[in-house]
Amino acid sequence: MGSKSTYTLKCEEPVNFAAGSALYLSQRARIKSALIVESIQAKAKKLSDQITHFFELTPSLMAITDKQGFCQRLNPAWEKELGYTQDDLSETSLVDYTHPEDKKRFLLSIKRLQASGQGQTLMLRFRNKKGEYRYLEVFLAIQDESYFFAAQDVTLRETEKDRLEVLAYYDRLTGLPNRSLFFDRLHQQVARTLRDQNKFALLFIDLDGFKAVNDTLGHDAGDTVLKVVSNRLTALVRKTDTVARLGGDEFVIILSQINAKQDALNVAEKILTLIGEDIPLESDEQAKVGASIGISFCPDDGDTVDELLKASDDAMYQSKRKGKNTFSLASN
Numbered sequence: 001m002g003s004k005s006t007y008t009l010k011c012e013e014p015v016n017f018a019a020g021s022a023l024y025l026s027q028r029a030r031i032k033s034a035l036i037v038e039s040i041q042a043k044a045k046k047l048s049d050q051i052t053h054f055f056e057l058t059p060s061l062m063a064i065t066d067k068q069g070f071c072q073r074l075n076p077a078w079e080k081e082l083g084y085t086q087d088d089l090s091e092t093s094l095v096d097y098t099h100p101e102d103k104k105r106f107l108l109s110i111k112r113l114q115a116s117g118q119g120q121t122l123m124l125r126f127r128n129k130k131g132e133y134r135y136l137e138v139f140l141a142i143q144d145e146s147y148f149f150a151a152q153d154v155t156l157r158e159t160e161k162d163r164l165e166v167l168a169y170y171d172r173l174t175g176l177p178n179r180s181l182f183f184d185r186l187h188q189q190v191a192r193t194l195r196d197q198n199k200f201a202l203l204f205i206d207l208d209g210f211k212a213v214n215d216t217l218g219h220d221a222g223d224t225v226l227k228v229v230s231n232r233l234t235a236l237v238r239k240t241d242t243v244a245r246l247g248g249d250e251f252v253i254i255l256s257q258i259n260a261k262q263d264a265l266n267v268a269e270k271i272l273t274l275i276g277e278d279i280p281l282e283s284d285e286q287a288k289v290g291a292s293i294g295i296s297f298c299p300d301d302g303d304t305v306d307e308l309l310k311a312s313d314d315a316m317y318q319s320k321r322k323g324k325n326t327f328s329l330a331s332n
Contacts, residue, residue, distance in 0.1 A: 061136070061151040067114075069093030072146070081153050083129030094149065099125035099133050113140050113147075123158075126151075135159075171245045173223060174230035182244035182252060186305050189242075189254055193298050200256050200298050201264035204312035205233075205271065207249035208290035208324040221281050225289060232274045236267065252312075261297060261329075268293050268327040276325065290325035292316050301330040 056075055061082070064073040071089040078084045089097075098106050102124045109120040120140040125133040135158040136151040169181040177185065186202070193200050207229065214222040226249065233243045233251060242254040255264055271291060278286040294315030296302065301311040311330035318328035 061149075061153070063089070063094070063149040065094060065147045065149060067145060067147065069095050069110075069147070081128075082126070082134065088129070097127045099127070101125075109140060110147075113142050117142060123154075124151075174227055174245050176230050176234070176251075177242060177244040179244070179246050182242065182246065182254075183305065185242050185244075186254060186308070189256055190298055190303065190305060190308070193257075194303060196257075198257050199259075199261075199300070200254060201258055201261070201267075202296045202298070202308050202312045203253040203255065203264065203268060203271075203327075204294040204296075204309070204316040205251040205253065206292050206316055206320070207251075207275070208292055208320075210249040210289050213287045213289060217281065217283070217285065217287060221283070221285075221287055224281055225279050225287050228279045229275055229289070233271065236270055236274060264295050264297070265327070268295060272325060272327065292319035292324050293327035294319060294330065295327060296330040 058075065059077055060075075061077050062075045063071050063078070065071050070091065070093055071086065074084070074086045074089060078089070095103060095106055095110075105122060106124055109122050112118075113120045122138055122140075124136050124138050126136045127133055134153050135155045137154045138149065138151040141148040141150075169178060170176065171178045189200055207225075210222065210225065213225055226245070229251070230243070230245065233253065237243060237253060237255065240256050242252075242256075244252050244254075246252055253267075255267060258264055271293060275289060275291045278288055281287055294312040294317070296308050296311035296315060298308055302308040315328040315330040319326045322328065
């Protein structure tokens, strides 16, 4: 009996030791695992804090919205740049703040984003709290049910671009398209007319008596005459037509897609009447000029820019020879 008891005691010692070792190792593993989790959580919190810090400090306009475009989170740059706070944009979709002409493009980008999941970049005009439109360069992204909106205000860049375009393509005195833009539009009109097999008219206008105004009343009076004539010509034609100043006192008009030649003759008669009216000057004097007009038709008088311009120019000189203040057709 004694030896059996001793044998049992010896067998229990290694079992208790193994169980204790396993428990120790298990506790150590749990502690290590907890430390790892704690470290990961600390790093995640630090990263989250850094992202939040960046979100708050970045000068870019950043927002998180739902799929309807209502803001769930907005960074302070919005209030600084556009005047909006979180409360201002929480109940109205960002789409509603875009320029009416840009809204369709904005909605199309959102649809593409939803379909592909790929980020979208576009230019939008966005209304600020004062009611003014600003140019924003926008990047859109999506994750789950959240939409991410990041933008920069590039109004200065875009307005400078617009200013340079005006200087390049528009006459500084009258604001009309200049020679470069006129030729571009004339090329397009010829191509369109030949493709669609319709007709358009080109009117070449040279002012009569303009040199006398400059010589007797001065160049300021001459500038006033050119601006008034420009306004009268523009008011006379349709938005689809083009009035341009080639230089000096020479103007051209593209009457796009006319139904008959008589349409152009009617316009020419109205031009003679309007230009012939007295032009008030700042000196309380009146200036008076007339117009010699040459008219060519595409494709009847030519199907290239050079042919049409020469035909209308020659017809204008016919009007000069006939005594001025009249119009002539290239085909006569």
